[in-house]
Amino acid sequence: MNDRIPCGGLIERHDLCLVEVLGVQWMPGESCGILGKFAAREISLSYLSLGNGADGRKNMSFCVNTEMLAANRDLLEEIEAEHSPQKIEVRAPVVILTLYGPHFNERPALASQVFSALCVDGIQAQTICSSINSISVVIETLDRDRAVRCLEQKFSWPD
Numbered sequence: 001m002n003d004r005i006p007c008g009g010l011i012e013r014h015d016l017c018l019v020e021v022l023g024v025q026w027m028p029g030e031s032c033g034i035l036g037k038f039a040a041r042e043i044s045l046s047y048l049s050l051g052n053g054a055d056g057r058k059n060m061s062f063c064v065n066t067e068m069l070a071a072n073r074d075l076l077e078e079i080e081a082e083h084s085p086q087k088i089e090v091r092a093p094v095v096i097l098t099l100y101g102p103h104f105n106e107r108p109a110l111a112s113q114v115f116s117a118l119c120v121d122g123i124q125a126q127t128i129c130s131s132i133n134s135i136s137v138v139i140e141t142l143d144r145d146r147a148v149r150c151l152e153q154k155f156s157w158p159d
């Protein structure tokens with residue numbers, strides 16, 4: 001008997017860094033100002049998560065190509081000067097692992113299942129987000145092989 005959770009597949013995105021803009025005093029249009037800086041330089045975001053901090057400020061996490069960020073490092077200085085976040089952190093190298101449907105909306109607790117799969121081997125998720133048809137987790141690139149093995153223990157997908 002196979003107790004693994006079936007899904008449509010696993011997508012991987014490499015050569016990335018995770019940028020976290022933490023503790024922004026949010027005003028209308030604030031996210032547009034930050035994200036617009038990357039758009040103006042034609043830098044694609046491979047991942048985006050926005051949440052609330054305990055103090056009511058916003059936290060934004062996104063992944064970008066490492067080389068693109070290195071070539072445009074001044075963007076972070078602009079964000080710091082214009083939006084005064086409490087902290088900007090960059091972590092690299094990271095990989096995004098995305099499990100996708102079908103019918104993820106009909107399966108409760110999938111994000112919990114991803115966390116529990118990674119916890120078996122002590123893998124630290126940097127950030128996680130889900131949608132109606134996918135769950136993406138950002139991990140350090142060095143943990144990629146272990147993470148995929150852990151996910152294969154809990155989920156199944158076509159070869």
